[in-house]
Amino acid sequence: MKLTAVWAIYRYEMTRFFRTLLQSFISPVISTSLYFVVFGTAIGSRIQEVEGVSYGAFIVPGLIMLSVIMQSISNASFGIYFPKFIGTIYELLSAPVSFLEIVAGYVGAAATKSLFIGVVILGTASLFVDLTIQNPLAMIAFLVLTCVSFSLMGFIIGLWAGNFEQLQLVPLLIVTPLVFLGGSFYSISMLPPFWQTVTLFNPVVYLISGFRWAFFGLADVPIGISLMAISGFTALCLGIIWWIFRTGWRLRD
Amino acid sequence: MAPILQINDLKKTYKGGFEALKGVTLDIEEGEILALLGPNGAGKTTLISTICGITMPSSGSVTVGGFDTVAQYRQARSLIGLVPQEINLEPFETVWNTVRLTRGLFGKSRDDAALEKILRRLSLWDKKDSKTKELSGGMKRRVLIAKALSHDPKVLFLDEPTAGVDVELRKDMWDIVADLKRDGVTVILTTHYIEEAEAIADRVGVINGGKLLLVEDKTALMARMGQKQLTIELREPLASVPAGLAEFDLTLAQDGAALVYTYDTKQDRTGITALLSALSGAGIGLRDISTRQSSLEEIFVGLVKESAA
Missing domain, CATH: 3.40.50.300 (P-loop containing nucleotide triphosphate hydrolases)
Structure with a gap:
């Protein structure tokens, strides 16, 4: 692996982020504050504690996951779709780089951006509720893995998309419902038994559950299974990207 | 290498x-x-x-x-x-x-x-x-x-x-x-x-x-492919190419005020000397002469046409 090439892509992608740093910082702060006003204060005051955790604090991991997943997908999909759209992709295809280097550069940059946003949300949330993180290392590991795996997924969407509508399609139609129904704002145990079973087919459940475990020691599914799910998802995305670059699907004629 | x-x-x-x-x-x-x-x-x-x-x-x-x-x-x-x-x-x-x-x-x-x-x-x-x-x-x-x-x-x-x-x-x-x-x-x-x-x-x-x-x-x-053209401007316009010059590849141009001679540069004898003496023999007066090499463009157009045919 040629680190010079990875660094060149990473650095180039990050300059775009730094150009709009203020926007990147303000928008998650505002949206998180809104969530806390609506869910934490207005609704949360009428909801009892969830398994010993105040509702305001309970939704923090879900909120972070929600934004991080959406941001990872949009950053990474846009990052690789944009060169395709304006034609600068020729440079990537004619450069002496392997797919791993391209992925490391683009996905690394996209994941860094969403990690930054995740941290900003965590910081904002701590202004509204008392937060203690029981397993900080596990929390960081889950956050990083989520950023990376969903950036990989976004990268695939960006490679696949043939126009801007398609770029929006998957996040809107598939990811948003999965994330909202993945237990961001509730515990799976609050659902009727049938829906609890259905929910287990939603991969996001494992992420949020694992992440929440890192905060409060509470989990809907065992932590080991959460880790396996996210690792499997990462491997699947990498496999798909490897196949795309090997066959040139939607990349090379 | x-x-x-x-x-x-x-x-x-x-x-x-x-x-x-x-x-x-x-x-x-x-x-x-x-x-x-x-x-x-x-x-x-x-x-x-x-x-x-x-x-x-x-x-x-x-x-x-x-x-x-x-x-x-x-x-x-x-x-x-x-x-x-x-x-x-x-x-x-x-x-x-x-x-x-x-x-x-x-x-x-x-x-x-x-x-x-x-x-x-x-x-x-x-x-x-x-x-x-x-x-x-x-x-x-x-x-x-x-x-x-x-x-x-x-x-x-x-x-x-x-x-x-x-x-x-x-x-x-x-x-x-x-x-x-x-x-x-x-x-x-x-x-x-x-x-x-x-x-x-x-x-x-x-x-x-x-x-x-x-x-x-x-x-x-x-x-190799370039043909050259020799343009001979005449003192007096001609109505047609004189019969005595039929052996040369000549065409009339400029309403008869000039003769154009096309020849191949790769041949040993271009025929220019013979043409000029034939002209003087026929009593045709010259005002000016110039030559032009056909450009790559002409070669190119010729080739592409050929390949399409």
Whole structure:
């Protein structure tokens, strides 16, 4: 692996982020504050504690996951779709780089951006509720893995998309419902038994559950299974990207 | 010495079934400038794209510096710089950043002095902090060249470098190519403009319908295929070519005020001496004479017509 090439892509992608740093910082702060006003204060005051955790604090991991997943997908999909759209992709295809280097550069940059946003949300949330993180290392590991795996997924969407509508399609139609129904704002145990079973087919459940475990020691599914799910998802995305670059699907004629 | 670029029976059929390259074989020597001439859709860009890794060959092979462009793509592509036909630049990025990206992509470590040299040579230095969208069309093309040169390629592909470029910039571009040749860079350029090939190329290839019709040394090509015309302006206009001059390939021009004699430069005897004495024998007075060599353009049009027939 040629680190010079990875660094060149990473650095180039990050300059775009730094150009709009203020926007990147303000928008998650505002949206998180809104969530806390609506869910934490207005609704949360009428909801009892969830398994010993105040509702305001309970939704923090879900909120972070929600934004991080959406941001990872949009950053990474846009990052690789944009060169395709304006034609600068020729440079990537004619450069002496392997797919791993391209992925490391683009996905690394996209994941860094969403990690930054995740941290900003965590910081904002701590202004509204008392937060203690029981397993900080596990929390960081889950956050990083989520950023990376969903950036990989976004990268695939960006490679696949043939126009801007398609770029929006998957996040809107598939990811948003999965994330909202993945237990961001509730515990799976609050659902009727049938829906609890259905929910287990939603991969996001494992992420949020694992992440929440890192905060409060509470989990809907065992932590080991959460880790396996996210690792499997990462491997699947990498496999798909490897196949795309090997066959040139939607990349090379 | 082995050729720097070897193309061996390269074929490319696109998914829709269009055969863009029908078996191209070509060797290019280090340090030469090859101009690929051909009409739109001849396969010029496909040929370049296939060598550079933007499209995959259907069959055949290409080596650059001895490295196969598919199996040893890292080594092969490191040697190549590509200036695409379309002006593809990220509009919000500065000239400096975009050139620096290319150098990094090609695995070269940061070298600001080298980039400065390239930008200065292309008169881009004072624009280095400008966003590319703020530049004129000609400047953007220079940025593309700067990017392609940023990693010191041994082989440079210029895909229609002067399409839509004004005369002055075109001359500049030719000077840049001449400079590169002096540095030992091999340049392959595609063009519609015959005058461009005539001005800067060492060899000329003519491509049409996915086939390479010929590749030849430019001067040899012009000498081999070039016919010359001798125009003789007359003192008195003639109504027709006099019968005594029938053995010569003569036509009347300028309403009979001139005779045009077409001859082949590669023959030992051009027949000019005989023609002139025949003219004087027939009592025809001359005002002036001039000769003209047929240009590459005429050769080219002739070839393309032939291949279409």
